[in-house]
Amino acid sequence: MRKESDVLGELFIEDDVYYGLQTARAALYFAVSDARVHPELIRAIALIKKVAAQTNTEIGDLDPVIGHAIVQAAEEVMSGRWDDQFPISAIQGGAGTSTNANVNEVIANRALEILGLPKGSYDRIHPNDHVNLHQSTNDVYSTAMRLAALQLLEELSWRFAELQEALQEKEREFAHIIKLGRTQLQDAVPITLGQEFGAYAQAIARDRWRLYKVGERLRQVSLGGTAVGTGINAPLKYIYLVNEKLRMEFPFGLARNENLVDGIQNMDVFVEVSGLLKAAAVNLAKISNDLRLLASGPRGGIGEIRLPELQAGSTIMPGKVNPVIPELINQVSIKVIANDLAITLAAEGGQLELNAFSPTIAHCLLESMKLLRKAVDIFINYCIKGVEANEERCRELVEKSTVYATVLTPYLGYDTCSELALESIRRGISFRHLVLEKGLMTEETLDKLLEVERLTRPG
Structure with missing residues (x-):
């Protein structure tokens, strides 16, 4: 001792x-x-x-x-x-x-x-x-928060790029599969499974770009400002040289904050970064929610896609397999959203020349980045890449639904299509069959109007 x-x-x-x-x-x-x-x-x-x-x-x-x-x-x-x-x-x-x-x-x-x-x-x-x-905790800690966040943000941005690519691959793979589109969980109009995955990819592309760009906000550091940003006890020569050496050592571009006082006392930059992490978490959760719905069943649910079967889903129900990866992503998203609130409250709680709650900001921000980085890796490799389409089920649900009523409204009229839709539901037969039964269209005309391209493309 x-x-x-x-x-x-x-x-x-x-x-x-x-x-x-x-x-x-x-x-x-x-x-x-x-x-x-x-x-x-x-x-x-x-x-x-x-x-x-x-x-x-x-x-x-x-x-x-x-x-x-x-x-x-x-x-x-x-x-x-x-x-x-x-x-x-x-x-x-x-x-x-x-x-x-x-x-x-x-x-x-x-x-x-x-x-x-x-x-x-x-x-x-x-x-x-x-x-x-020639240092203070206050200029060192606030600068270190930015350095750590920049490194993790770079890695996270690349993970989202990989997720975007994985979703785009599914968009191409499923481009030909017609399925039932839904609004408010009710049958709506036809869409392709590829279009759904393309929309997911586009949302993730926005996250990727936002996370990449927000790094610019973190590049201004207040090293040399010492206690409150006035640079007390630090020679001017030290202030300029230490920032230059830090720029040379750190792999991402840095600049000395023009207002060192601001860089030490205000934490809004971390709130901004956290807000974009929250937005990314929201998109991940939305996609995960959709995947769980689309894969629900396998007999009693929608069942339009199949997720990778990774583990037994129950200790009492043999053969049950759960959508565990989307469930994981949902929970990671909840944690990131909760961290964002903690960061917001900690940042607004600062007083005068220093924020005493910066340890909470640092911990929650870095935790969110690390959680998302690992979760996106898992999402890509153990879920998205293994998603399969149940093409027969997609076609079956389209045929059984009344979505063709909307498609044929310009040709048969709204009232006629409404009557046909209700009769189709009441009799338990397809809308297509009913149109042919009543002689309202020839099979050739109907086939042409119900082509995938006509159903899912503008014009």
């Missing part, structure tokens, strides 16, 4: 851990959840520590030996090597101060070890005086 102390007291820390006093206290006081700070956020903070150490070394404010050790330690944290050294709950007081302190302590103690010094030798490398030099 090693003893660490500050003005608030002292605490014994196990020798084999790299975090210190501030982390140990936070792990105790904020022990409300098993959910930990997302690794992506930790690694983004470590990247900032790396470029800050490089900058401070270059401008002469940090001993090169110490600076190089901090850079190496930060790179190790970025690699995920020390992920087990971040024990603090994702939900925490202090606007992210504990998370920043946790990273500072791990990097400081690992840097000490690199130089052959014992952990806790803070007179040589101090978490605040050296690792956190």
